[in-house]
Amino acid sequence: MRIIDYLEAKYGVGNATTMLSCEARVFGIRGKLQKGWLSRIGSVEITPDMANKLKAELARSSAVSAVTGIQILNSAWIELKSKPAANSRDFLQSKAWKRLRLIALNAHGRKCQCCGAGPENGAVLNVDHIKPRSLFPLLALSLGNLQVLCSDCNEGKGNWDMTDCRKAY
Numbered sequence: 001m002r003i004i005d006y007l008e009a010k011y012g013v014g015n016a017t018t019m020l021s022c023e024a025r026v027f028g029i030r031g032k033l034q035k036g037w038l039s040r041i042g043s044v045e046i047t048p049d050m051a052n053k054l055k056a057e058l059a060r061s062s063a064v065s066a067v068t069g070i071q072i073l074n075s076a077w078i079e080l081k082s083k084p085a086a087n088s089r090d091f092l093q094s095k096a097w098k099r100l101r102l103i104a105l106n107a108h109g110r111k112c113q114c115c116g117a118g119p120e121n122g123a124v125l126n127v128d129h130i131k132p133r134s135l136f137p138l139l140a141l142s143l144g145n146l147q148v149l150c151s152d153c154n155e156g157k158g159n160w161d162m163t164d165c166r167k168a169y
């Protein structure tokens with residue numbers, strides 16, 4: 001379940017125009033909602049950790065829609081739990097990651113976004129997390145955080161390195 005799915009389940013399709021401040025906090029938004037917030041974070045997958053944190057916050061909230069939020073999270077729990085934890089050893093083997101990885105490869109044209117090499121040049125392509133999943137687990141399944149790199153370009157990049165190589169290749 002992505003953030004937009006949660007909000008649309010709660011407020012109705014097309015009506016995901018706002019959220020509670022506790023929801024914004026859990027989803028990583030600081031301060032007021034800025035224009036375009038939904039297109040920025042809507043596709044982020046809600047992880048089991050996020051859902052648990054959110055349920056605890058909603059339970060403390062007096063907002064009318066808080067109860068609905070808890071119900072939505074509870075009914076989606078089985079699906080949420082099947083999402084791999086960002087730091088788990090199984091992450092790279094999970095269906096959710098493999099599916100997203102393929103979407104990223106297709107979206108970026110199966111070329112290294114740093115040097116332009118592709119399989120036709122013998123390059124082995126990797127899908128890289130720009131912000132590493134160890135430090136930014138909430139972005140582990142976010143398409144906007146992925147770039148395609150060949151092994152050569154990827155090798156020098158450690159978990160501390162957040163170089164965004166995305167170019168017009």
Ligand SMILES: [Zn+2]
Nearest residue numbers: 112115150153
């Ligand atoms: Zn490269």
